Amino acid sequence: MPILLLPDAPLDKAEAALVPIAADIRDRVEALLRLQLAGRGRDMPDTRLTPLQRRRIQRAIRAADAHAEGASYRDIAEALHGALRMAREEDWRSSPLRTEAIDLVKVGLALIANGYRELLRHRRRS
Numbered sequence: 001m002p003i004l005l006l007p008d009a010p011l012d013k014a015e016a017a018l019v020p021i022a023a024d025i026r027d028r029v030e031a032l033l034r035l036q037l038a039g040r041g042r043d044m045p046d047t048r049l050t051p052l053q054r055r056r057i058q059r060a061i062r063a064a065d066a067h068a069e070g071a072s073y074r075d076i077a078e079a080l081h082g083a084l085r086m087a088r089e090e091d092w093r094s095s096p097l098r099t100e101a102i103d104l105v106k107v108g109l110a111l112i113a114n115g116y117r118e119l120l121r122h123r124r125r126s
Helices: 025-039 051-068 073-081 083-087 096-113 115-120
Strands: none
Touching: 051 073, 051 096, 073 083, 073 096, 096 115
């Protein structure tokens, strides 16, 4: 979103904001509100992601980074769940921890490739 700062205009006394009426208007208005509050030293909760979504994204990016550094899916699962939990897995090939590690790597790689932009938008029903 382009921002125009006028010379000698105080940041907390913005004159106006031009917001196109489009499918992403909600995102733009919330971004403006966050900008306004940040200029006043206050914070506004970000409603684009739930805490569970944030946690999954963090784990996915960690998994993708580990994969890029040569870690196996087993190594990734152990880093996420611990050695004790991994020791309880009898059959690694059919383990849900293996499936989760593979899924997290795929999600993380997709986010890194360009999917992170989708995080900046609210979900919309089609």
